[in-house]
Amino acid sequence: MKKFTSVSDVENLQEIIKKALQIKENPLSESEKGKGKTIGLVFLNSSLRTRLSSQIAAQNLGLNVLTLNAAQEAWNLEFADGAVMNGDTVEHIKDAIEVLNQYCDIIAVRCFAGMKSKEDDVNESILSQFEQHAKVPVISLESATRHPLQSLADCITIKENWQENRKPKVVLTWAPHIKPIAHAVGNSFAEWMQEMDVDLVITNPEGYDLDKNFTKNVKVIHDQDEALKDADFIYVKNWSSFDDYAAMPEVKENWMLTNEKLKNTNQAKVMHCLPVRRNVELSDEVMDGENSIIYQQAKNRIFSAQAVFSEILDELNS
Ligand code: CP
Numbered sequence: 001m002k003k004f005t006s007v008s009d010v011e012n013l014q015e016i017i018k019k020a021l022q023i024k025e026n027p028l029s030e031s032e033k034g035k036g037k038t039i040g041l042v043f044l045n046s047s048l049r050t051r052l053s054s055q056i057a058a059q060n061l062g063l064n065v066l067t068l069n070a071a072q073e074a075w076n077l078e079f080a081d082g083a084v085m086n087g088d089t090v091e092h093i094k095d096a097i098e099v100l101n102q103y104c105d106i107i108a109v110r111c112f113a114g115m116k117s118k119e120d121d122v123n124e125s126i127l128s129q130f131e132q133h134a135k136v137p138v139i140s141l142e143s144a145t146r147h148p149l150q151s152l153a154d155c156i157t158i159k160e161n162w163q164e165n166r167k168p169k170v171v172l173t174w175a176p177h178i179k180p181i182a183h184a185v186g187n188s189f190a191e192w193m194q195e196m197d198v199d200l201v202i203t204n205p206e207g208y209d210l211d212k213n214f215t216k217n218v219k220v221i222h223d224q225d226e227a228l229k230d231a232d233f234i235y236v237k238n239w240s241s242f243d244d245y246a247a248m249p250e251v252k253e254n255w256m257l258t259n260e261k262l263k264n265t266n267q268a269k270v271m272h273c274l275p276v277r278r279n280v281e282l283s284d285e286v287m288d289g290e291n292s293i294i295y296q297q298a299k300n301r302i303f304s305a306q307a308v309f310s311e312i313l314d315e316l317n318s
Contacts, residue, residue, distance in 0.1 A: 004137075004148060004308045005140040006140075006188075006191070009148075019307045023306045027302070028060055030060075031062050033317070034062040037105040037106070038063065038064040038066060039054075039064070040103060041066065043068065043069050043070060044070050044071055044110055044112070047141070047142075048274075049301050050110060053304075054141065056302050057303075057306035057309055058305075058309055061306060063313075070096075075090040077091055077092070078090075097130055105136055108138070109141060110141035112142065112144065113144035113182040113184065116246070118245035124143055124144050137316070145187055146188040146191070150188065150189075152307070155192055156300045158196065158198070158233055162233075170200050170235065171201045171202075172189055172235045174186075174203065174204035175281035176238065176255050177277060178277070179248075181238045183211060183240075185273050189235055189237070190202060201231075202220045202221070203224050203226075204222065205249070205253070206222050207241050207247075208240075210242055211242050228261055228264055230264070231265040233268055233270075234257065236257050236271065236272045236276075237273065238281055256283060257283065258283045258286060259289065262286070272294050
């Protein structure tokens with residue numbers, strides 16, 4: 001694997017899921033693989049899971065880990081090409097990446113959507129600069145449009161929880177939120193589930209359809225109860241409007257996932273990438289109930305990251 005920014009960087013999804021599950025059985029099985037090499041984890045945005053699970057994964061492989069919480073700890077970055085830097089920005093992203101090239105064998109970056117310019121976000125205005133200027137493999141720790149390490153962890157979690165000899169019905173359901181949230185997790189989940197052997201349905205209120213470039217021909221149902229019927233897995237996530245970019249059109253019905261809504265499902269397992277706003281996106285009873293596999297999903301972030309770092313190291317060591 002030369003880089004990891006979307007599902008298209010994965011040669012064989014079932015193989016990498018299998019590898020991640022083997023790593024879960026024996027996390028230190030490749031503890032020398034990254035010896036003498038350094039991964040830089042650069043966070044332009046907040047994180048709990050991605051930061052810690054990536055650190056654990058890298059350490060399990062013997063990598064040196066540099067973590068930079070750039071928004072708090074580094075110089076104020078300039079992203080615009082040709083900018084006259086006579087204002088608040090102190091270092092251009094191009095120069096920062098060139099310096100990271102001197103220190104790191106792998107650069108992993110988190111760069112959320114700005115949610116101001118649809119064009120900038122759709123075109124991955126920050127991740128694309130890393131891809132352009134990095135001379136080492138680039139890994140996405142969530143970008144404007146995708147969260148591939150999360151999606152791989154989601155695939156691993158579904159695989160672990162599905163033993164039946166039929167395709168599971170997986171429902172990605174929109175959930176309420178108090179502020180405009182990016183589309184990366186929803187887009188990415190839709191994209192990866194289309195590569196899995198599942199029946200995927202997306203449900204969201206009118207005005208909240210995700211970008212068709214990610215959902216393609218997946219069925220979108222605007223009635224949550226109808227969509228949840230017979231579900232085997234429910235993935236709860238908020239996102240703002242894509243068409244009316246970052247807007248939050250009014251929603252009259254209550255879309256928060258509750259135990260009542262689980263009654264019509266096939267005892268569905270409930271997933272969420274976290275962080276979650278309890279009693280807004282889903283109820284306490286769901287979060288703490290026996291259907292929730294959300295903490296298992298969070299644990300699998302380690303093995304998702306480790307499987308990817310391991311494949312990148314294979315390329316570097318070849
Ligand atoms: N799910 C996820 O990416 O969590 P963090 O934002 O805490 O990293």
